[in-house]
Amino acid sequence: MMRPAPWIALVAAMLTWPAHAGLFDDAEARKEIIRMRDEHAARLDTLEASSRANLQLANQIEAMKAEVAKLRGDVELMMHDIESVKKRQQDFYVDLDARLRKLETGGAGPSTQIDPAAESRDYESALNLLKGGKYPEAADAFDAFIAAYQGSSFLPSAHFWAGSAALQAKDTARATQHFNTVVNQWPQDARAPDALLGVANAQRAMGERRLEQKTLKAVIDQYPDSAAAKSAKQRLGS
Incomplete structure (x- = not known):
């Protein structure tokens, strides 16, 4: 109430009140x-x-x-x-230092037959194509580098960037092949976590969402402390 x-x-x-109350x-x-x-x-x-x-x-x-x-x-x-940028830059200098040490010590192996100047020139040329957004040309350039310098210490990175360029060019099958090459041949390389994440990216581009989720989980399981694992967790969470 x-x-x-x-x-x-x-x-x-x-x-x-009474009227007289006043x-x-x-x-x-x-x-x-x-x-x-x-x-x-x-x-x-x-x-x-x-x-x-x-x-x-x-x-x-x-x-x-x-x-x-x-x-x-x-x-x-x-x-x-x-x-990722810091790691790639560090890897570049580590690879360069390793190559120079082999040359200085006259180490045996296929890499001693490589012309260092030509190797650096061709690798940098392919990178510049990628940076310039010329993805099909960059993919071809990295493929040519891989074929020409089979003993190069840059091979894991070359396959990774070839996959990245191919993925940007929407050639998902080619991208997947390059990424898997890194993961299978150099699983302990610094590029491997990002390469496995690249496989997931290619699967997503093809609409294979279940395979993508499975690959993202593999990134977390195999490389739990990597930046790629953090990205995979974010994608699975969203």
Whole structure:
């Protein structure tokens, strides 16, 4: 049951008072009623304003939470890209150092028959095609490099980049072959986790979502501490 407003109760009480009480004349009673009504209305306005402010604040907090979650995801992806670039750069110099050491020591093996200047030139040329967005040409250039320098220490990277270029050119079968070559022949190479992730990317491009999920799980199982595993977890989670 709703309680009457204070000013309504006052009017009811005043109607029961004797006329000769003289506590309030008609003008004073009207002023008191108006004052109490205005105070009540002001309190209601204040309460409504406070409720609206609280609702707006709650909406702003939720929007900020969503934005923070999005930014966190963007940062994680950026960190993955940065780690990948650092690793690739480090691998390049490690491979270069290993090749130079073999040349300096006159080490035996197929790599001693390679012209270092030509090898570096052709590898860099293929990389530049890839960086320039010329994906079919880059894939062909890396294939030519692989055929010409079969004893090169750059072979794992060459197969990886050949797969990446082929995937960008939408040649998924060719990409898968190169990525699998890295995984199968050099499973401990720094490129292997990204190559296995590349297989998943090719499967996704072909619409083979079940195989993609299976490959993503394999990335996590085989290379749990890699940046590729972090990316695989994010994709499985989404």
